[in-house]
Amino acid sequence: xxxxxxxxxxxxxxxxxxxxxxxxxxxxxxxxxxxxxFLYQFAKFVQWPxxxxxxxxQQIIIGVLGKDPFGNDLDNTIQGKCIHEREIRxxxxxxxxxxxxxxxxxxxxxxxxxxxxxxxRLRHSNxxxxxxxxxxxxxxxxxxFIRKDxxxxxxxxxxxxxxxxxxxxxxxxxxxKIVESNS
Amino acid sequence: MSISIMALLLxxxxxxxxxxxxxxxxxxxxxxxxAEIIGNNSTAALTFDxxxxxxxxxxxxxxxxHIVAAFIFKPNNILFAxxxxxxxxxxxxxxxxxxxxxxxxxxxxIIHPIILxxxxxxxxxxxxxxxxxxxxxxxYAGIVIIVFLLSLLFIYLATSxxxxxxxxxxxxxxHIAKNxxxxxxxxxxxxxENNDELGLLIDGFNEMLSEIQARDQVLIKDxxxxxxxxxxxTKKLQKQIIERKRAEKEKEKVQAELLQAQKMEAIGILAGxxxxxxxxxxxxxxxxxxxxxxxxxxxxxVYRDLQEIQSASGRAADLTRQxxxxxxxxxxxxxxxxxxxxIENLLKIFHRLIGEDIGxxxxxxxxxxxxxxxxxxxxxxxxxxxxxxxxxxxxxxxxTLKTENIVLDKPAARLIPEAKPGKFVCFSVSDTGMGxxxxxxxxxxxxxxxxxxxxxxxxxxxxxxxxxxxQHNGWIHVYSEPGQGSIFRVYLPAVFDKEEQSDxxxxxxxxxxxxxxxxxxxxxxxxxxxxxxKALVKNGYKVFTAANVNEAKRVFxxxxxxxxxxxxxxVLPDGNGIELVDQILSEKPQIKVLLASGYxxxxxxxxxxxxxxxxxxxxxxxxxxxxxxxxxxxxxRTSLKKGVEK
Numbered sequence: 001x002x003x004x005x006x007x008x009x010x011x012x013x014x015x016x017x018x019x020x021x022x023x024x025x026x027x028x029x030x031x032x033x034x035x036x037x038f039l040y041q042f043a044k045f046v047q048w049p050x051x052x053x054x055x056x057x058q059q060i061i062i063g064v065l066g067k068d069p070f071g072n073d074l075d076n077t078i079q080g081k082c083i084h085e086r087e088i089r090x091x092x093x094x095x096x097x098x099x100x101x102x103x104x105x106x107x108x109x110x111x112x113x114x115x116x117x118x119x120x121r122l123r124h125s126n127x128x129x130x131x132x133x134x135x136x137x138x139x140x141x142x143x144x145f146i147r148k149d150x151x152x153x154x155x156x157x158x159x160x161x162x163x164x165x166x167x168x169x170x171x172x173x174x175x176x177k178i179v180e181s182n183s
Numbered sequence: 184m185s186i187s188i189m190a191l192l193l194x195x196x197x198x199x200x201x202x203x204x205x206x207x208x209x210x211x212x213x214x215x216x217x218a219e220i221i222g223n224n225s226t227a228a229l230t231f232d233x234x235x236x237x238x239x240x241x242x243x244x245x246x247x248x249h250i251v252a253a254f255i256f257k258p259n260n261i262l263f264a265x266x267x268x269x270x271x272x273x274x275x276x277x278x279x280x281x282x283x284x285x286x287x288x289x290x291x292x293i294i295h296p297i298i299l300x301x302x303x304x305x306x307x308x309x310x311x312x313x314x315x316x317x318x319x320x321x322x323y324a325g326i327v328i329i330v331f332l333l334s335l336l337f338i339y340l341a342t343s344x345x346x347x348x349x350x351x352x353x354x355x356x357x358h359i360a361k362n363x364x365x366x367x368x369x370x371x372x373x374x375x376e377n378n379d380e381l382g383l384l385i386d387g388f389n390e391m392l393s394e395i396q397a398r399d400q401v402l403i404k405d406x407x408x409x410x411x412x413x414x415x416x417t418k419k420l421q422k423q424i425i426e427r428k429r430a431e432k433e434k435e436k437v438q439a440e441l442l443q444a445q446k447m448e449a450i451g452i453l454a455g456x457x458x459x460x461x462x463x464x465x466x467x468x469x470x471x472x473x474x475x476x477x478x479x480x481x482x483x484x485v486y487r488d489l490q491e492i493q494s495a496s497g498r499a500a501d502l503t504r505q506x507x508x509x510x511x512x513x514x515x516x517x518x519x520x521x522x523x524x525x526i527e528n529l530l531k532i533f534h535r536l537i538g539e540d541i542g543x544x545x546x547x548x549x550x551x552x553x554x555x556x557x558x559x560x561x562x563x564x565x566x567x568x569x570x571x572x573x574x575x576x577x578x579x580x581x582x583t584l585k586t587e588n589i590v591l592d593k594p595a596a597r598l599i600p601e602a603k604p605g606k607f608v609c610f611s612v613s614d615t616g617m618g619x620x621x622x623x624x625x626x627x628x629x630x631x632x633x634x635x636x637x638x639x640x641x642x643x644x645x646x647x648x649x650x651x652x653x654q655h656n657g658w659i660h661v662y663s664e665p666g667q668g669s670i671f672r673v674y675l676p677a678v679f680d681k682e683e684q685s686d687x688x689x690x691x692x693x694x695x696x697x698x699x700x701x702x703x704x705x706x707x708x709x710x711x712x713x714x715x716x717k718a719l720v721k722n723g724y725k726v727f728t729a730a731n732v733n734e735a736k737r738v739f740x741x742x743x744x745x746x747x748x749x750x751x752x753x754v755l756p757d758g759n760g761i762e763l764v765d766q767i768l769s770e771k772p773q774i775k776v777l778l779a780s781g782y783x784x785x786x787x788x789x790x791x792x793x794x795x796x797x798x799x800x801x802x803x804x805x806x807x808x809x810x811x812x813x814x815x816x817x818x819x820r821t822s823l824k825k826g827v828e829k
Contacts, residue, residue, distance in 0.1 A: 041230045044300050083300065154231075171227030175236050 034152045035145055036073040039106060039130060042143060043083040045169035048103055052126035052165075053086075060084070063091040063099045065118070066108030069132075096121055107131045107141065115139045119160075126165050137179045142166070146177065155179045187338045195327045202323050206316050210291060211284045214309050217247070218295035222307045225255050226299040229263060237264030244268075249312040251290065255297070257305045276308045289313045352381045356388060369396035458503040459754075462781030462802035465503065467710035469496040473806035474718050500803045501559070516801060519553045519678060522586050522610050525561055533569055540579030548587045552608050552677035560651045567648055568612040568671050575616030575669060586610045589674065602658060606677040613670035619663040627661065648673075694807055695814035697724035701742075702813075704728045705735040705751040705763065706779075711802075715750070718806050724813075732758035736766065744771045748817060753780035753788060761788060764797065775816050779804065 029037075043060060060083055064070065078088040091102060096118060099105050105127050107118060112133050119140035122129060129141045136144035137157040142164060144155050156176040161168050221240060228237035237255050244250045244266050252273030255264040260279050267273050276292045278285070284293045291311040297304050352373075359373045369392050373385045472492040479486050526547075533543060554561075565584075572582050589607045596604040619627070628649040652659050656676050663669035702724050706712040712728050719726045727742060729735035732755050739746065749767055751760040764776050778792055781802035792799050798816050800808065 038231060044230065045227055151232075153233075169227065171224060172231075175227050175231050175233050 030073070031152065032070050033073045033077075035132065036070050036077040038145070038152065038154070039074065039104065040077050040081065040083075040088065042128065042130065042172070043088075043104060045172035046128055047167040047169075048126055048128075049165045052103060059087045059089045060104070061089050061091050061102045063093060063102030063105040063127075064108065065093060065096070065099055065105055065111055067110035068092055069108060070106075099127065100125065102127055104128045104130060107133075107136070109133045115141070123163055124165065128164065128166055129160070138182045140181055142168075143176070144179075148177075153177065157181060184338060184342045187342075188335060191331055191334050191338070195331045199320070199324055199327055203320055206320060207286070207291075210311065210313075210316060211293070214250075214291065214293045214311055215284070215295060217244075217250075218293050218307045218309050221253065221255070222295055222297035222305075225264070225297060225307065226304065229255070229257060229297060229305050230299065234264045238266065240264075241266035244309075249315050250309055251312045252310040254308045255305060256308070258303065260306075263305060272312070273310055276310070279306070279308075282306075286313070289317065348377075349381065352376055352385065356385060360388070363392065369399055459781035459802075461499070461503045463708040463711050465496050465500045465803035466781075467708075467714045469493060469500065469803055469805050470711075470714035470718050470809075472496065474714065474721060477721065477806075496803075497805075501562075503803070516557050516559075517555050518558055520556045520558055520561060521551060521553050522561070522608060522675075523547045523551045525558065526565060526584055526586070526610070529562060529565060532566070536566075536570065537573045537582065538579075541573060541576055542581045544581060544583045546583060546585040550588070551586050552588050552606065552679070554608050554655070554675040555678045556655050556675060557651075560655075564648045564651055564673060565610070565612070567645070568673075571645070571671075572612050572614035572616065572669070575614050575618075577616075580615035580668070583613045584610070585613070588677065602674065607657070607674045608677050609672055609674050611670055611672040613668060615668040618665045618667045618669055619661075620665050624661050624663060628659070694722065694810040696722045696810070697813070697817075699723060699725055700747040700817055701725045701727070701745055702748045702750055703735060703739060703746045705730075705732070705749070705755065705760065707731060707752060707754075707756050711752075715809070718809065719813075722810055731756050732763045735763055739767060739770070744774075746771070746774055748775045748777060748813065750777045750779070750813075753778050753792070759788065761791060761795070761797075775819075777812065777816055 039062060062074070062078070064074070068074075074090055078090065081088060091098070093099060099122070103126070105122070107115070107129060109132060111118060115131075115133070115136070116139060119129070123140075128143065130143045130145075131137075131141045132145040133141075137155050137160070140157070140160050142157055142160045144157075146153050146155055154176050155178070156168065156173060157179050158168070158173070159181055221244075224240045225237045228234065228240065241253050241255065241264055244253050245268070250266075251268050253266040254262060254275065256279070257263045274290070276294055277287075279294065282294050282296060284291060286292075289312065291309075291313055293309040293311065294306055295308070296306050356373050359371055363369060363371055372389050372392065375382050375385045375389075472489045476486065476489045476493070479489070526545075530543075530545075537543065569582065569584075576582070587609050589609045591602060591604050591607065593604045596602040627645050649659060652673055652675070657674045660672045660674070661669065662672075697719065702719060704712060704715055704719070704726060706715065706728070707730050709730075712730065716726045716728050727738050727746070729738045735749075735751070749764060751763055753760040755763070760778050760780075764778070767774060768776070775798075777798045777800060779800040779802055780789075789799075798812065800812055804812075
């Protein structure tokens with residue numbers, strides 16, 4: 001039995017494919033399911049300044065600005081989970097005024113035209129801005145989902161993160177494609 | 184040395200074991216930290232599902248030469264990232280669900296969890312090749328072994344040097360000490376090699392040996408001296424012991440003899456007492472019979488009966504005399520005696536005395552000469568010899584009694600010790616019994632010598648005989664050989680006097696009578712007193728009587744002291760006869776005196792009587808004796824201070 005398992009693993013390793021790829025065939029998650037998971041996981045690799053929270057028990061609020069592409073996926077992902085011992089709450093809104101208390105803010109592609117205005121408003125506001133729009137990070141967004149080799153990756157604008165007062169883990173940075181602002 | 188080796192070995196093994204353990208622990212710690220770092224760095228790659236990033240992290244392990252393979256697993260043990268240095272050697276860990284490191288086939292496997300935000304998001308495993316560590320350990324072991332061997336060599340060299348310096352002299356010393364104790368040879372000496380402490384010890388040892396040797400010599404000398412003294416003392420003691428034993432034996436013998444003598448004395452006193460009373464009674468019986476017979480004609484009807492009384496009382500008197508002879512205290516009364524007659528009279532008693540299995544044969548000389556002898560003593564001598572002869576023949580035999588006349592001339596007399604030339608009567612008693620040896624013969628006449636065993640015989644018999652025979656101027660000769668019987672010959676000087684033995688019956692008519700002489704009789708025994716008075720009155724004497732000293736004195740004075748003779752018993756109830764005689768004599772010195780007594784012991788005071796020269800009559804006396812004696816005294820011109828001995 002043990003030998004069979006070894007043999008199986010050995011074959012898998014020799015074939016050069018990751019188990020994830022094999023796995024994907026079995027339970028292939030949708031694009032937004034993956035992005036919802038990532039959105040949640042980013043919090044683990046980001047350090048907010050103490051001023052970003054009113055007190056220690058305060059929740060982490062993930063905001064979705066504009067047209068919500070996740071449906072129930074985001075809610076399912078954060079179901080019953082904590083980050084840095086804080087509960088997670090989702091806040092969906094169309095109004096830029098309502099996102100000041102968010103720690104993570106997903107900016108929907110519906111807001112593409114308004115990006116420069118949004119970033120101008122959120123500069124120095126300790127909000128981790130995440131998007132999935134071409135040129136999102138170059139505009140001034142901190143993390144932007146991209147597609148590479150048929151997989152979800154992300155690019156990071158370190159400068160934007162520094163401007164927002166956030167410290168991103170080097171582990172996260174190792175995985176990301178680093179971009180700079182246009183200007 | 185073996186202890187040193189053991190200790191060294193133990194130390195080396197412990198060292199190696201410790202080194203192995205420490206190395207492994209160090210390795211485990213090191214690899215665990217490495218796994219932790221890899222896991223920590225891989226959290227993001229795992230979270231954002233980027234295996235290439237993870238493998239890139241793992242590829243950093245290429246700088247760790249001995250890590251053969253490393254894997255990162257997602258939860259549920261799904262392989263996520265792989266690092267393999269050499270394909271042929273790697274293996275996936277067998278046990279994925281525990282995080283314990285383990286060693287297998289020269290590899291160390293580390294399995295470490297990957298934690299993110301206290302959530303287990305996967306695990307990292309490392310496969311470490313122990314070749315390097317083992318090589319290092321082998322190197323260690325080699326060094327340890329070399330050190331061990333060097334130490335061994337050093338110990339060996341050190342001990343051999345030490346042995347030469349310390350052990351050898353000590354062993355030598357021990358060897359010498361052993362030899363000294365087993366062979367007791369204190370002249371041995373230990374060899375000294377150095378002037379160190381051991382040298383001093385050896386010097387001390389040798390000095391001690393010298394002292395012991397010197398002391399031993401003194402001891403041996405002392406011991407020899409002591410042994411010599413002990414031997415001498417032992418010899419002396421043995422001699423003393425032998426002497427003491429002999430003395431004790433002698434003492435025992437003397438005590439037994441003394442006891443016997445005391446017994447004899449007691450019996451003698453008893454016998455004497457009885458004899459005294461008997462003598463008084465017999466005097467009365469005999470006297471009365473005599474007086475009665477004088478009154479009667481021979482043809483009278485009771486005359487023969489009186490004769491019978493007379494002869495029976497005569498025999499009874501002989502018996503009491505024999506009883507008194509027991510202690511030989513009676514004064515000898517010499518008479519002319521024909522031994523044939525004497526023996527004849529004793530034959531009846533012999534037959535009763537000697538058992539039926541012993542035959543008696545008699546061989547008498549028909550015309551035997553007379554001897555001047557005490558009848559009782561002679562009877563005692565003969566009885567004694569007969570009894571001895573009987574005792575010598577417990578199984579029966581023949582006893583011969585023989586009498587003969589012997590004439591010894593001077594040459595013949597010289598052949599026999601104690602013999603004198605002259606004419607002798609010899610009577611012999613011979614038996615066919617067990618006989619005696621010369622040694623026994625030499626002692627048989629010694630007082631208390633007996634072959635019959637203590638208590639059986641008195642041991643006095645033959646010594647008494649010897650004394651009696653000597654008193655009679657005779658001697659006794661014994662011839663015996665063991666198993667051949669014995670013969671005792673008694674020699675007594677013969678006497679040639681025409682006077683014949685008085686016969687009571689014949690002498691009766693010839694009694695000398697009195698002529699009215701006044702006699703004072705003092706006798707406490709009523710019967711004797713009355714018989715004597717009657718007899719003397721009948722025979723022409725004037726008689727006064729008194730029962731004791733006071734009465735005698737009263738009678739004496741009330742009759743104006745008019746008495747020719749005082750006849751007094753020696754033993755009186757209120758004094759003794761001799762004192763009475765003295766008092767009477769002091770008042771009337773010319774008065775004649777006759778004393779009588781039935782006692783033979785102290786009470787009779789025989790020696791005093793003899794010394795003072797008083798006439799004396801032994802009780803029981805018969806009428807003839809009394810009348811003859813009285814006549815003799817009264818007829819004598821001067822009776823005082825004249826010996827009574829014949």
